[in-house]
Amino acid sequence: xxxxxxxxxxxxxxxxxxxxxxxxxxxxxxxxxxxxxxxxxxxxxxxxxxxxxxxxxxxxxxxxxxxxxxxxxxxxxxxxxxxxxxxxxxxxxxxxxxxxxxxxxxxxxxxxxxxxxxxxxxxxxxxxxxxxxxxxxxxxxxxxxxxxxxxxxxxxxxxxxxxxxxxxxxxxxxxxxxxxxxxxxxxxxxxxxxxxxxxxxxxxxxxxxxxxxxxxxxxxxxxxxxxxxxxxxxxxxxxxxxxxxxxxxxxxxxxxxxxxxxxxxxxxxxxxxxxxxxxxxxxxxxxxxxxxxxxxxxxxxxxxxxxxxxxxxxxxxxxxxxxxxxxxxxxxxxxxxxxxxxxxxxx
Amino acid sequence: xxxxxxxxxxxxxxxxxxxxxxxxxxxxxxxxxxxxxxxxxxxxxxxxxxxxxxxxxxxxxxxxxxxxxxxxxxxxxxxxxxxxxxxxxxxxxxxxxxxxxxxxxxxxxxxxxxxxxxxxxxxxxxxxxxxxxxxxxxxxxxxxxxxxxxxxxxxxxxxxxxxxxxxxxxxxxxxxxxxxxxxxxxxxxxxxxxxxxxxxxxxxxxxxxxxxxxxxxxxxxxxxxxxxxxxxxxxxxxxxxxxxxxxxxxxxxxxxxxxxxxxxxxxxxxxxxxxxxxxxxxxxxxxxxxxxxxxxxxxxxxxxxxxxxxxxxxxxxxxxxxxxxxxxxxxxxxxxxxxxxxxxxxx
DNA sequence: CTGAAAGCGCTAACAA
DNA sequence: TTGTTAGCGCTTTCAG
Numbered sequence: 001x002x003x004x005x006x007x008x009x010x011x012x013x014x015x016x017x018x019x020x021x022x023x024x025x026x027x028x029x030x031x032x033x034x035x036x037x038x039x040x041x042x043x044x045x046x047x048x049x050x051x052x053x054x055x056x057x058x059x060x061x062x063x064x065x066x067x068x069x070x071x072x073x074x075x076x077x078x079x080x081x082x083x084x085x086x087x088x089x090x091x092x093x094x095x096x097x098x099x100x101x102x103x104x105x106x107x108x109x110x111x112x113x114x115x116x117x118x119x120x121x122x123x124x125x126x127x128x129x130x131x132x133x134x135x136x137x138x139x140x141x142x143x144x145x146x147x148x149x150x151x152x153x154x155x156x157x158x159x160x161x162x163x164x165x166x167x168x169x170x171x172x173x174x175x176x177x178x179x180x181x182x183x184x185x186x187x188x189x190x191x192x193x194x195x196x197x198x199x200x201x202x203x204x205x206x207x208x209x210x211x212x213x214x215x216x217x218x219x220x221x222x223x224x225x226x227x228x229x230x231x232x233x234x235x236x237x238x239x240x241x242x243x244x245x246x247x248x249x250x251x252x253x254x255x256x257x258x259x260x261x262x263x264x265x266x267x268x269x270x271x272x273x274x275x276x277x278x279x280x281x282x283x284x285x286x287x288x289x290x291x292x293x294x295x296x297x298x299x300x301x302x303x304x305x306x307x308x309x310x311x312x313x314x315x316x317x318x319x320x321x322x323x324x325x326x327x328x329x330x331x332x333x334x335x336x337x338x339x340x341x342x343x344x345x346x347x
Numbered sequence: 348x349x350x351x352x353x354x355x356x357x358x359x360x361x362x363x364x365x366x367x368x369x370x371x372x373x374x375x376x377x378x379x380x381x382x383x384x385x386x387x388x389x390x391x392x393x394x395x396x397x398x399x400x401x402x403x404x405x406x407x408x409x410x411x412x413x414x415x416x417x418x419x420x421x422x423x424x425x426x427x428x429x430x431x432x433x434x435x436x437x438x439x440x441x442x443x444x445x446x447x448x449x450x451x452x453x454x455x456x457x458x459x460x461x462x463x464x465x466x467x468x469x470x471x472x473x474x475x476x477x478x479x480x481x482x483x484x485x486x487x488x489x490x491x492x493x494x495x496x497x498x499x500x501x502x503x504x505x506x507x508x509x510x511x512x513x514x515x516x517x518x519x520x521x522x523x524x525x526x527x528x529x530x531x532x533x534x535x536x537x538x539x540x541x542x543x544x545x546x547x548x549x550x551x552x553x554x555x556x557x558x559x560x561x562x563x564x565x566x567x568x569x570x571x572x573x574x575x576x577x578x579x580x581x582x583x584x585x586x587x588x589x590x591x592x593x594x595x596x597x598x599x600x601x602x603x604x605x606x607x608x609x610x611x612x613x614x615x616x617x618x619x620x621x622x623x624x625x626x627x628x629x630x631x632x633x634x635x636x637x638x639x640x641x642x643x644x645x646x647x648x649x650x651x652x653x654x655x656x657x658x659x660x661x662x663x664x665x666x667x668x669x670x671x672x673x674x675x676x677x678x679x680x681x682x683x684x685x686x687x688x689x690x691x692x693x694x
Numbered sequence: 695c696t697g698a699a700a701g702c703g704c705t706a707a708c709a710a
Numbered sequence: 711t712t713g714t715t716a717g718c719g720c721t722t723t724c725a726g
Contacts (some may be wrong), residue, residue: 008703019713024705035711057468058408059703062718067405069469077424077433077449086424086433090451099465101448102424104437118446121404122416267641275622275643291638294614296622355719366697371721382695406719409702 007053016044023048027055067123072102073115073138074130080260080289084306085130085152092314098125109133116141126317128152128310135159148320150313153304155202155326160316162309162327166203169302169331170210170256170286176300176335177254177284178218185253185280191219191226192254192282193244196237196262199229204258207286211256229258237265245269251281260287263299288334298336305329354400363391370395374402414470419449420462420485421477427607427636431653432477432499439661445472456480463488473664475499475657482506495667497660500651502549502673507663509656509674513550516649516678517557517603517633523647523682524601524631525565532600532627538566538573539601539629540591543584543609546576551605554633558603576605584612592616598628607634610646635681645683652676 009023016023018040025034026044047053061067072089074082086102093100101119105111112132119127120141127149132138135156142149142159151161177192194211197204208227215222230240245251251273257263263285270278278297285292288303308329316325356370363370365387372381373391394400408414419436421429433449440447448466452458459479466474467488474496479485482503489496489506498508524539541558544551555574562569577587592598598620604610610632617625625644632639635650655676663672 006703010703013713020703021705021714022712024703025712028705030705037711040712054464054468056409056470056703058405058414058470059718060705061405062403062409062720063703063705065718077430077437078427079430080425083424083426083430083433086430086449087451090424099448099469100450101446102433103447104434117401121401122446123403123405264638264641267638271641271643289638291611291614291636294611294618296618296643353719357719360697367719368698368721368723369696371719372696375721377721384695387695403719406702407721409704410719410721412702 006056007051008056009053012044012048012051012053016040016047018044027053061123065123066125068097068099069101069119069122069124070098071116071119071124071127072100072130073112073119073127073132074102074104075107075132077102077104081153081287081304081306082130084304085310088307088310089128092310096314105132107131107133109137112138113141120145120147126150128313128317129156130154148317150316150321152309152313156324158324160313160321160323160325160327162312162316162329164203164304164309164331165328166206166331167210167213169333170207171214172210172331172333173284173286173300173302174211174214174256175218176333177256177282178214180298180300180336181254181282182280186249189248189250190253191223192256193226193228193252194256194258195228195230195240195244195266196232196258197229198231204229207258232259232261234261234265234268237262238269241266241269251277253280254282255284257283257285257287260285260289263287263289263292267295293334293337300336301334303332303334305332353403354398355403356400359391359395359398359400363387363394365391374400408470412470413472415444415446416448416466416469416471417445418463418466418471418474419447419477420459420466420474420479421449421451422454422479424449424451428500428634428651428653429477431651432657435654435657436475439657443661452479454478454480456484459485460488467492467494473497475660475664476503477501495664497663497668499656499660503671505671507660507668507670507672507674509659509663509676511550511651511656511678512675513553513678514557514560516680517554518561519557519678519680520631520633520647520649521558521561521603522565523680524603524629525561527645527647527683528601528629529627533596536595536597537600538570539603540573540575540599541603541605542575542577542587542591542613543579543605544576545578551576554605579606579608581608581612581615584609585616588613588616598624600627601629602631604630604632604634607632607636610634610636610639614642640681640684647683648681650679650681652679 009020012023013020022036023044025031025036026041027048031041070093090100103115105115116138127142127147129138130152131154139156139159151159153163155161155163199205212222228240230236257266284300286302288301292299292301312327356367359370360367369383370391372378372383373388374395378388417440424430437447450462452462463485474489474494476485477499478501482498486503486506498506500510502508502510546552559569575587577583604613631647633649635648639646639648659674
């Protein structure tokens, strides 16, 4: 068995009768400015390829105080939005010949902090943070270590952030629901209801605002009872749905689910209703899951533009932005393909 | 602004009036075997904490030829199973104070190979590979660099692998479907059909085998027409479903979808059927998506045990396994909560 | 019980 | 056009 002792630039230097620094420059493509002859460079590169040499990045990193690693911190992998982010992030990183290091911290502030420290110990070149429990703290740590960082999908009061335009998204979703609301509901049921979310949170607050504006524009008014910001807990939402149904004597003509969890609670509730009843209401969800398009009744959805969020974040990074800059990205409205599903449902 | 020049063990040595090697040992918990006085060690550790020193891992890695990084290569993040793997992998890595580096390579063999090289340049301590396009090639590269590696969810002919027991899973799923198959279907429709998958692939082949065995055990025979291994393409599956429906004059009494893609094709097909008809068939899917439990008709599902797959893989790693060892893990059968959904569907 | 010193593989400043 | 050399921050003999 060939033990294949790891090759270094010294080996290459020896073999080509040159010196380590020449080899280094040649292999980094920096041979032009070092005015190394094309011929020497070629010889070096060729030999390196033949013995398939590859740099020791820890050594290079130690020397240059960089690493080629870029971090992304997120709450969990097991979530459609965050795995979309991971995907986009990976692509953007590789486009720049950086190595993505994506770490999930389970929404645990302590884990977040220690992960940041860990990554810093590896001299990562930049850090992106999505959905941290304690953004301010993280930003403070990064800042004091001079580590460039950008928040994604979450505004940090003192660092560059790129987030979805929740208000615009909510407005668009609300309008889509209103547009496809069935006519002829009893007066009690003839209105649109928003359910879920926490009004104290930035994202929810903007969404509620967008909802309200769209409803007012359409109806002239929006009653407080049309907004049930009961949090993100599915069970809680299910309860609220039950009592709403009782109060109204049926489903409201329009329903705005303020997150995928809430939407799933609705689905559980719907399981106990005859299918025909579902078709007499218009439904929207502020979140995206592909299976929404597979249901037997039409659902409008809002999908965050993960690619754009990520690419904007990289741009902020590369521009060297430091202060509290807030960039917003419009989400995408995925309108239910109306006819098809309703027809299918009743066929 | 405090430029906070990065602190080193030399700084600590100077401050505590000790030497770098002593500091190093103290901070690594190796002070006992170096017989450093508890008092000195304490002083060092305390100071390090106060100035919140953290090692430069590139320096350490350069010296020790290790890094504390462990790689996981997978096809894509945006997939429930793989993001479950990522989640479990992260946890197992952190449990061992290793830093997980998870990279998606889009099922591109070239990307796989260059990613492996990249990771090796960082002196990763181990590599796990899930769903690579060219396992043999990867294993060869790792082997020649002496990099411990284990395959997950995919058998590699010359490296340790841990995979799901597809045959057992298929048998269990088939039995579940048979158990809940409605009685009284017309003779033509009174059978179970497997749809999807590619018989040439290891996984599919095992599943088909399990299906066949269960059917034979139950019915005494299993006709070739009961197995429609038409690949994993949803569109293709949809076509097959259409012609099956025409041939049989309705849905078969039992349906085994050989992957989530195929299952989604079935859902599209079902959208054109009256709900009552769905309730006259028993459905199973060899794959798991939580929304399956939210549908208005019952679906049995097979879920891979991602945690166990990952932990077994780590075990193989830690035991220093090298040869072609194959470990199998039983998947989990998620039986449809029968009564509820059917009741809900017809309420 | 502790310190001195070498060296991991690389890059960059300085010499030639 | 190229080589020499110092040094990044750490761990690990080896010497006391």
